Amino acid sequence: MAEPLRVLQRPKSLTALAADEIRGRIVRGELGLGTPLSENALALELGVSKTPIREALLQLKMEGLVSIQPQRGSFVFDMSPDEIRQLGELRETLEVTALDGAMKRRSEPLVAALTVIVDAMAEAVHSADNGRYRVLDAAFHRALFEHAGNCYLADCYGGFAFRIQALRARLCGDPALNAVSLRDHARLRDLIAEGDRDSARALLVSHMTRTIGDYLASMEQAAAAD
Known part of the structure; x- marks a missing residue:
């Protein structure tokens, strides 16, 4: 043969x-x-x-x-505060749609993938490995699109995902913010496992809104320091 x-x-x-x-x-x-x-x-x-x-x-x-x-x-690339807000609005629209799509399908594979990521995120926070945490944070959100069953939705997200990662890098050096972020991700995983779509959606929106707010606050602090 x-x-x-x-x-x-x-x-x-x-x-x-x-x-x-x-x-x-x-x-x-x-x-x-x-x-x-x-x-x-x-x-x-x-x-x-x-x-x-x-x-x-x-x-x-x-x-x-x-x-x-x-x-x-x-x-x-550089972005004004207003452009960052607009990017946050686009991300929210796409990611909430991906979450809905993923939860309408069989959610078990998504929950399994998110559990592996959340466990690794907890280890990264414990060891203060900010670079590793940043990579895992991106992987968590990307998993929503990978399990949504819509390649066009994933392509749209891919069009600005690197920008999101670059902005995230400016925040993931703060251990306190990483601890709060870890809590959100773990709770979101649990809500998806429970099938509580409304609570999962609300948490995802509040998480992304706070992230944009934290970044804008860091921009203001950097400008004031200059």
Whole structure:
């Protein structure tokens, strides 16, 4: 009997590798909002030519993480308080819809996935691993879309998910906020398990509203410090 054909995995291109690195720095908060991005400096630092850097920046522009301004250059995206509120409104609309869709289907697989994530989040809070907590926070919310049964809804969320992660990075360094966040996520998991759709929806909305409020407050504090 003939052996099954192997599908060869192509190595990532230099453009993809550069995009991964720059994206990671933005999402982790290592590159601040509005930070200029020099093609020459990035090419030298990453050991590649300017071409893959330029192509990577174009890709990140499509993801909403980079702004390319004629005659000025490339910058990490920046958002005004009003734009952040609008993003929060869009996220709320999509995520509540995803929650409803996921709970109308068999909720057991979602609850199982969320339980694994919440347990890991608790470990991250206990060990003060803020970077790990940030990744798990994103995974929790992404799971709602993965179990909603609507690929178009997931695609819409994917269009700005990296922006949400980048903003989240500015908050996940605060242990007190992480503790409150963990409590919300654990309770939301429990409400989904109980099938209490109205309470789950209300908690999700209040969680997202508070997150936006915390971020706007941190912006005001940073502006006052300057």
